[in-house]
Amino acid sequence: MGKKSKKNKEKPAAASPEHKELSKGEKKEVLDTVNQLLEVCSNPVNAAGPKELEEYMKIKALVEKVIDLQSGLCTPAVDREKNFPGFIEWLLSNGVETSVVDIKNFPGCGYGLQATKDLKEADPFLTIPRKVMMTTQTARDSVLGPLIGQDKMLQAMPSILLALHLLCEKKIPESFWKPYIDILLHIFHSAETVLLMVNYSYKTLYHEHTLIMSDSYCTPLYFTEDEIKLLKGSPVQSDCYNQLKNIARQYAYFYRLFQNLPATSKLPIKDCFTFEDYRWAVSTVMTRQNQIPTPDGSKITFGLIPMWDMCNHCNGTITTDYNMESDCSDCFALKEFKQGEQISIFYGARSNAELLVHNGFVYPENDMDRTAIKLGISKSDNLIDKKTKLLTALGLAPSRMFFIYSGEIPVDPHLVSFLRVFNMTEDEISCYDCENMSEEDLEKMGDVNTPINGENEEKLWKFLETRLALLLRAYDTTAEEDENLLKEAGITDNKLFIIQLRRCEKLILQHAVQFATEKKSGSVQNSKDNKQTDSKEKDVES
Numbered sequence: 178m179g180k181k182s183k184k185n186k187e188k189p190a191a192a193s194p195e196h197k198e199l200s201k202g203e204k205k206e207v208l209d210t211v212n213q214l215l216e217v218c219s220n221p222v223n224a225a226g227p228k229e230l231e232e233y234m235k236i237k238a239l240v241e242k243v244i245d246l247q248s249g250l251c252t253p254a255v256d257r258e259k260n261f262p263g264f265i266e267w268l269l270s271n272g273v274e275t276s277v278v279d280i281k282n283f284p285g286c287g288y289g290l291q292a293t294k295d296l297k298e299a300d301p302f303l304t305i306p307r308k309v310m311m312t313t314q315t316a317r318d319s320v321l322g323p324l325i326g327q328d329k330m331l332q333a334m335p336s337i338l339l340a341l342h343l344l345c346e347k348k349i350p351e352s353f354w355k356p357y358i359d360i361l362l363h364i365f366h367s368a369e370t371v372l373l374m375v376n377y378s379y380k381t382l383y384h385e386h387t388l389i390m391s392d393s394y395c396t397p398l399y400f401t402e403d404e405i406k407l408l409k410g411s412p413v414q415s416d417c418y419n420q421l422k423n424i425a426r427q428y429a430y431f432y433r434l435f436q437n438l439p440a441t442s443k444l445p446i447k448d449c450f451t452f453e454d455y456r457w458a459v460s461t462v463m464t465r466q467n468q469i470p471t472p473d474g475s476k477i478t479f480g481l482i483p484m485w486d487m488c489n490h491c492n493g494t495i496t497t498d499y500n501m502e503s504d505c506s507d508c509f510a511l512k513e514f515k516q517g518e519q520i521s522i523f524y525g526a527r528s529n530a531e532l533l534v535h536n537g538f539v540y541p542e543n544d545m546d547r548t549a550i551k552l553g554i555s556k557s558d559n560l561i562d563k564k565t566k567l568l569t570a571l572g573l574a575p576s577r578m579f580f581i582y583s584g585e586i587p588v589d590p591h592l593v594s595f596l597r598v599f600n601m602t603e604d605e606i607s608c609y610d611c612e613n614m615s616e617e618d619l620e621k622m623g624d625v626n627t628p629i630n631g632e633n634e635e636k637l638w639k640f641l642e643t644r645l646a647l648l649l650r651a652y653d654t655t656a657e658e659d660e661n662l663l664k665e666a667g668i669t670d671n672k673l674f675i676i677q678l679r680r681c682e683k684l685i686l687q688h689a690v691q692f693a694t695e696k697k698s699g700s701v702q703n704s705k706d707n708k709q710t711d712s713k714e715k716d717v718e719s
């Protein structure tokens with residue numbers, strides 16, 4: 178990154194002297210705990226269930242111990258609001274035009290961008306040049322450069338590289354990106370969002386809940402054990418376990434690397450690489466990064482795009498584009514915005530589960546919501562080989578994740594095809610020539626309105642209805658109970674998003690059960706009608 182980062186590379190590692198030193202004994206205790214963490218987190222993934230929870234609790238306890246031991250080493254939080262003017266000045270001095278937007282606090286989603294004038298759909302409102310971005314390339318030009326050449330993980334995983342890059346720059350007082358880093362969300366450990374608004378409808382509550390917004394991420398890395406338990410029944414619970422396991426493993430890996438590798442001796446984080454700082458950096462990158470092309474345009478990589486990353490999310494389409502000629506990221510209004518309105522952008526087609534795990538929030542109005550279910554042909558099914566063969570011909574694995582969608586039609590062609598094959602008799606399977614499936618066969622098999630026959634159709638919807646009802650029973654609460662819980666005073670951000678998520682999942686499942694029931698009744702009726710027609714035809718024949 179221009180002159181400054183070169184300077185960082187040559188004269189690195191003047192870490193800010195805010196942290197205290199750990200004693201020899203404390204250092205040893207941290208290292209022992211980190212070693213245990215690495216061992217537990219390197220176990221192969223356990224199947225979902227009690228074993229997974231047990232492992233999570235072990236990891237969580239070790240992580241808490243490390244956080245506790247390192248509590249004096251973490252970078253202190255800064256007041257981001259006070260730093261916004263300096264950030265805007267820095268943007269202006271680097272040629273970024275910001276006159277169309279203001280940074281403002283928007284209850285429910287933290288800070289965001291407000292339109293300073295009316296904007297029409299597709300009007301440009303932000304152009305951010307590469308020179309202010311933090312990218313994998315600027316990481317290579319920074320103090321991290323020598324380490325990247327020696328570490329496969331950093332070479333292969335751009336998000337991890339960005340997280341460490343951010344952390345190093347945060348510790349360098351003269352970093353080029355200091356004005357940007359100073360406006361990022363920081364962690365106040367004791368802060369919890371307090372609900373000011375009670376007695377409001379759910380939707381109002383959702384929008385009002387962060388009148389006092391805690392300056393903290395809500396990624397699963399910050400969930401407590403009790404909060405994670407609130408996800409019982411949700412497929413996201415496993416994702417949360419896995420996220421902590423993966424990040425803890427990475428942390429332990431780099432912690433040990435920083436102790437042993439000469440290439441890390443000049444890193445400003447070498448002696449103050451805390452778990453708390455690492456989860457902050459990872460959460461920052463997870464929730465703010467965007468894809469950008471490499472300078473030669475040959476590959477796509479990741480980067481942090483200052484100011485663009487102040488945009489919050491709403492339904493719509495992607496309206497950010499990289500202009501290779503000007504080497505800038507251009508952002509256009511996804512709809513008309515009136516002066517004073519929040520300008521939101523569409524982050525991409527993500528379910529609420531994905532938004533919670535990767536972006537640290539839930540968007541109840543999400544048009545793209547869906548929930549995952551795992552289905553597979555049972556090993557005890559006598560027809561497993563034949564069904565597997567037919568599924569393979571249809572491009573489907575015999576055991577895999579499917580999605581149930583919000584919206585009118587909750588099933589997609591993959592699920593419909595799978596369920597049809599899953600419920601076939603031997604005679605039905607034998608009607609298909611797996612070696613010569615035509616495009617038309619594939620399409621028909623997945624078309625929700627083209628049953629292969631009444632009986633199969635009835636079995637299919639009955640199976641789905643029963644399966645989804647079972648999934649709904651796995652949760653500890655109903656959607657209605659969740660709605661009431663969301664109205665409780667004093668709910669934390671984490672709990673709010675978790676309950677919103679499981680409520681959204683239940684609404685999707687409930688609607689899909691209703692859809693399956695209606696389809697089943699329709700197919701029963703059709704079967705009856707067909708049988709009657711058959712017998713009438715037989716009568717006529719006889």
Ligand SMILES: C[S@@+](CC[C@H](N)C(=O)[O-])C[C@H]1O[C@@H](n2cnc3c(N)ncnc32)[C@H](O)[C@@H]1O
Pocket residue numbers: 285286287288289362395464465486487488489490491536537538539540
């Ligand atoms: C790219 S940042 C946007 C700026 C951020 N609000 C801030 O204060 O810095 C993404 C984060 O904003 C919040 N966010 C974005 N869109 C949101 C929405 N529709 N509802 C709630 N929170 C949202 C989430 O905390 C998310 O992790």
